[in-house]
Every structure is written in structure tokens, then in C-alpha cells.
Amino acid sequence: MLRQKISIRAIVPVAATLTGFVVVCCLLLYTVIKGDLNRYTIRHSTDLTATVVKATHYAMLKDDRDSLMNTINSIGEQQEVEHVRIFNKQGLIMFSGTASEVGTLVDKVDAGCIGCHAGSQPATRLGPMDQARQYANSAGDEIMAITAPIYNEAACSNSCHAHDASQKILGTLDVGLSMAPLQATLGLLRNRMMIFCLLILFLSVGATVGLLHRNVLLPICQLSAYSDDVVNGNNKPPVFEATEEVQQIARNFCHLADQRDRMRRELDILQPVVGKLPDAETDHS
């Protein structure tokens, strides 16, 4: 039967396990790389946001609203920037890359805001990784938004548009970046890993099957055919190529068959002689 064949019993489990293990390792590797890329993107975006805050710092200090608006508009025109806005502590949008947003209130229960505003007191200090949040916008696009609080500094509270020194946060810069480039990179990585995985699979399964076939299965099939020949009385010496052990088994078969034939020949010779001998019982009597 099929399941009893040595080729099936040897190859199926090995091929299946090789495939499974390579797939598991590739999936875990992809997840790890995805996590690393995600962290790198968040860190990069956080640095970018910090750069924007520093670049606009002087304009804010001098209360140069035109210059600030111009900078925000220029950033908002970038293709990968979904939104860029600065809102004050009350959530009123003061500057935005989208002109219609200016003067409106941000929704604190919005997917991008609820992270910090879930509790009774909003979080005021966030680590670099906590400043990032991922959500899908109304168009269904994946967005990574970074918030950078604009902290009250001594220079701010001492300048002409002085803020109260006790006020910790003056406002928040919120930049939303499209995750499409990251998704595209991950898609490319996924496809390449799949190709790599398939190549590894073909190579490892092919090599295992080939080696098993060449060194184990084929010699055993030849040995089986040779033993059939020997059983049928064809005692030619083994001529097939195989490993030393299989060849030794074949030579032993051949040796046993030769011994069997020699005994048969001797029996053929002895039988007439034994037949001519006087009966032992007669002799005794």
C-alpha cells in the first residue's frame, strides 16, 4: 500500500516539517522586522516633529503668526503629511495645513486623541513611543500621528505675549503622516520574504528528497529487485551502485544464494548414492 512505501514514509514527514518550520521562522522574522521598522518610523517621525517645533520656536516666541502659518502650510503640502496643526490647551486649532480646520475644536474622543485623554487628567509628559498613535482616517487610510507638546519655557513666560509661568503646556503640535510608504515597504519585504521562503523550501525539500532518493530509497529498491532475482535463482553478483552497507547486504544475499545452490548440487550428487546404500535396519538385523 501507498502508506507502507518507504519513499512515502521517509519523504512526506520530512518535507512537511521542513516546510512548516521554515514558514514559522519566516513569519516570526517578518513580525520582528515589522516591529523594528515601525519603531524606527515612530522615532524618525518624533524627531521630525521635534525639528518642526524647534524650527517654529522663534516665530512663536516673536508672535510672528504669518511666518508660523506659512511654515505650517509648507509642511502640510508635503505628499505624505495627512495633517499638521497646532492647537492650544483648550483644543482650539490655531494653525493648520487645512485652512478650514482653523478655529475649530479638536475632538478629544477622536481615534487620535483618546489615547492621552482617556482619563480625567490628560497625560502631559509622554515618551517618544507614546507620542505616536496609529489609526485609520475617515478615508480608510492608515495614519501615524505624532503629537509634540509645546512646553512653557522661561523665554515664553518672559516674552511680550507672556504666558502664566505655572502653565505647563502652551499648545500641541500634531502631525499626521501617511503610513502608505511604510505599508509599501512592508509589502515589498513580505513578497521578497515569501520568494526567499519558497526558494529555501525548494532547496531544502529538494535536497532532502534528492539525497534520500539517491542514497537510501533507490539502493533499497535495487536491493529489493536484486533479492527477488536471487530468490528466483539468478545468482549474478550485485552490480548496482549504493552505499557500502547496502552493497554488503547484496553481497551477503549473493553469498547465501551461492551456498544454497552448492548444497543443492551436493544433495543432487549424494541422493543417488544414499539411495543405493543398504537399509540400516536390514544391516542391524
Add this chain to the structure above:
Amino acid sequence: MSSSSAPDRDENVADAQASLQAEIRRYETRAIAGLWLLALFLGLSLAAYGGFPLFPSLPENVRAALGASPPTGLISLALVVYSFSAIILLLARQGSEPSLRGGFAHLGYLTGFYLFYQYGGQLTDNFLAVFASGLTILGLYSYQTWSFFSAQAKETSERLALARRRQSFFSDEVGTRHPLDTDERLP
């Protein structure tokens, strides 16, 4: 050599054949035990898909009592080590009798991985890895179970067939050797 009377002997033959048939049924049932485990794992995976959405999330006090989850990297490393060792052990034991307890142990380990990833909030990203690992390990276990017990069932069927042939051959003869009074086994 049987010294019993003919009706007793026929009864013994019938008992022995019934015992062989029961043995075949037991082997056939155990041959598909691996498939049941695989089905159980598929059901579990279905429940785990998307982070156990049908189950309530862990209460905050329980989560606080349990503490922080292990790093995801360590869970993934444990998954790789577990998959590797399980596959090696299963391959090494091909051809020998698989234990049902071993199959349930694998199911338990895989459930543990699902739960650990879920607790760490990383199940969505790592679901496929656990699923592929489970499919490979339990698939191999099912193949081993099916292969071993099917061979046993086939061997027992041949013994039964031989016993029936002997019974029909010897049925008319009196005082001959009983068909099942032998230790002879088919190769």
C-alpha cells in the same frame, strides 16, 4: 492442541474473532485521534483569531496581579525552540506508538503561546506563526498516529482474515489443530 468439545471450540473461535474485530475498531478510532486534535486546534485558532474577540478582556486587577507580560521577542524565541524540539522529537518517534497525552500536551503548549501573545497584546501580529507551528506539529502528530494505527489495523485485519480462512479450512476436520491455537503472526 485443543481438547475441548466442538461447540466450546466454536465459541472460543467466535470470541477470538470478536476480540480481533474490537481491536481493529480500536485501532481505527485511534488512527483518527490526531485529526480530532487538529480539528480542536483549528477551533481554538478560530477563537484566537483577532485576539479572542468572543471572550471578555482580562480585568485590570487580574492584570495587575499577574504583572507585565514577557517580552514578545522571548515568546517568539520560545516558540521557535518549542517548534524545533517538537518536530525533532516527532520525527525521531515516527513508526513507534504515539501517545494521546503527547498530542494533548502539544495542544496545551500552543494554547499557552496564544495566551501569552494575547496577554502581551501581540497576538494579531503573531497569530500566523503560532497557527503555522500548530498546523505543522499537530499535522505531523496526526500523520504519525494515522500511519501507525492504520498499519496495526491492517495487520490485525490480516490476522482475522487468516483465522477465518483456517476456520473454514479446518471446519470439517475433527481433532485437527484449532485455527486460533497458534502464535503465528503474519510478517
